Amino acid sequence: MPVVTYYEQFGKVRRIDASRDPLDVYEDTRAAMLPQISCIIGPKASGKTRLGEALCDRTNMKMLNYNDFVCKESLEDVDEEAKTMALIKRLSEELSPRILIEDFPQSEF
Numbered sequence: 001m002p003v004v005t006y007y008e009q010f011g012k013v014r015r016i017d018a019s020r021d022p023l024d025v026y027e028d029t030r031a032a033m034l035p036q037i038s039c040i041i042g043p044k045a046s047g048k049t050r051l052g053e054a055l056c057d058r059t060n061m062k063m064l065n066y067n068d069f070v071c072k073e074s075l076e077d078v079d080e081e082a083k084t085m086a087l088i089k090r091l092s093e094e095l096s097p098r099i100l101i102e103d104f105p106q107s108e109f
Contacts, residue, residue: 034094037098038100039100039104041104048103061098061099062094062098062100065101065103066101069087087104
């Protein structure tokens with residue numbers, strides 16, 4: 001319990017009632033393990049990257065630029081749904097507990 005008490009102060013402990021149906025326990029466990037996600041959006045040259053980096057430095061978040069992700073995964077020519085599904089898959093594999101996504105969501109006018 002001392003370890004649990006220590007990590008509770010950092011918001012790292014999730015309590016799950018394991019006496020329920022195994023599928024419900026699994027879903028709660030999976031949800032508890034996914035990262036907390038925040039997004040930062042704004043026009044180019046608005047300072048969002050610098051602000052996001054400063055926020056990540058102060059809060060131990062990891063920053064993910066959506067446009068860089070799309071390029072790295074060669075998703076430029078696929079529809080938005082496929083891009084979003086690829087992002088969700090990437091986030092489900094993330095080890096960092098908190099993620100800041102820059103430039104997501106995007107919409108075309």
